[in-house]
Amino acid sequence: MSFIQAGHSLDAMVSLDKMIHLADGSGFDSLGPVADAEKVAALGRGTRHDVCASSASPRQVQGHQRLGNVARSGICHAFTHSGRCISLFKTLFTNSCQHQCNYCPNAAPCKSPVYSYTPEELARTTLSLYRGNYIEGLFLTSGAGRDEDLIMDRMLETVRLLRQGHRFQGYVHLKVLPGASLARIQEAMELADRVSINLEAPSPARMGELCPTKDYHNDILLRQRYIRDLMSRVSLPAGQTTQLVVGGAGECDQEIFQRVVQEYREMGVKRAYYSAFTPVPGTPFQSRPPQEPWREHRLYQVDWLYRVYGFAPREIQPAFNEEGFLANCDPKMAIARQSLEGPVDPQQASYQELIRVPGIGPVSARRIIALRACHRLGLRKKDLSALGVRMKRAGPFLKIGGWNTTLERWFS
């Protein structure tokens, strides 16, 4: 039995010939050649450490004369060998750059061959990949060239060509180059689903070490403020994000976390991404040790506790050690061990109490509350397990059916 036969749409079964007849009016021109593989690889390599996990946008797509749409549930079209999803065509517009970032292979002192797209070429390549269902959209960033506004203009021309010339309605994430003008930032926000500007470091001093040619306050924080202020006038469906290099300038996790909290509160950043520092041969930082990928993972967990679970920064404090680093273990478990004052009874606990228990997330906490409201919450471990509670982790912190738990015995 097929889905369609089982469903409601049997009346919409038509002949193939009729379909072809109706489809004739799509009106999209032949796309022409895409960029050559060497250029695609070289400019793609420059974005390897740019993280963009999301391709979902709440934007409403309207009209039939269009190409593409945005999906609510992000779709991953492929994964890298290190496990990062490839849902967008992530590319530099050019790898020529005036800045001297000590970790970046595109920095001015590194003598790598220079590649650039033309706006038409990049738009064609994006559309061809999109129509082949290889990607969900475009993530466009760039080296700053000799003049960041000139490069921003070319990037904007590409997106304008996609949106207006080809009526492309897929997802677009546009990076704002450090130091870009207000007018260009506004146009970027009008065209893209999401814009971002990379913070890279948690403080001006750390930035001085990573990239001496960037002015932290003027080139980055001021541009983030522009985006925040413009958001009251310009619709930016997927909001503003940022990214930090983890461990490039010897900063601790707490320093990064404190800056990110400030970003969420003051800049209205929707989310922050973390990229563990990896030395690139030929750069001034080539001999620095790479950071363990788990550091990135633990920072995401702490970020999640603050942003999704609603933990206050002072509640997260116990997860950091004296030097301000996170250990390679679940921060929520570390916090619970230090701060939970007694076992939590799922039959009585509030949502806020439930989500502080390791192994219980917002979804399972909501399910417990919903079932409790209609007196259908089971009292056995098996019942909680069916709700998505990870009993192995949550068990010691829960009081199930009035029984004393490991934690309660320990407290007594």
Next chain:
Amino acid sequence: MKVPHNFIEYLKAHRDCTGELCRQAEEMDALDVECSSNPGARGIKRMVREVMNEAHQMKGFVRLSSWDEAVSFGYMKPRHHVGFLVSDFLARRFPQTVILLGNGTESWTSLYVAGQMLHHHGPSLEKVLEHLGAPASLRCEQVEDAWRAYRCSQSAGGGDIRAFHRHMPRRALVSAGSSERAEGETTLQDFF
């Protein structure tokens, strides 16, 4: 992945679904299926999730080619009856373009036009393409080359085959006719 309110539609698309199971499912609501520890409900939840997972994976892994602007087609051989779930999704993405997905035995065609979804359930992909007068050579090497180059450029090296297949299960890749492989992965075919 939450159990949706129309979970019975997904259940019916499961290859092992029976009339008895459907009758049993009709007596439950989505919350029952999602939260119950009853073995029957858990079995239904597992089946619904299998169908939803496969449809989600196919939406990402199926690749489309075309020889003119009006038709896009791709290979797909799913284990469950998710053909129209995937073709409808792609048809909504590309309005006024015929989306044709299929394999050696059956094909699913969807067209989203003027706010209405049209369907055709037909014979093998090859036969339908022949009927539509597709040219003999259809592979778009240029786009595939660009994709391969891009995909390799995103790899930081040091891949783990098992971890890679956790994200891209072999079975899903075969169903979507995909040739994506983990770094350093070889098959018996490579030795011949």
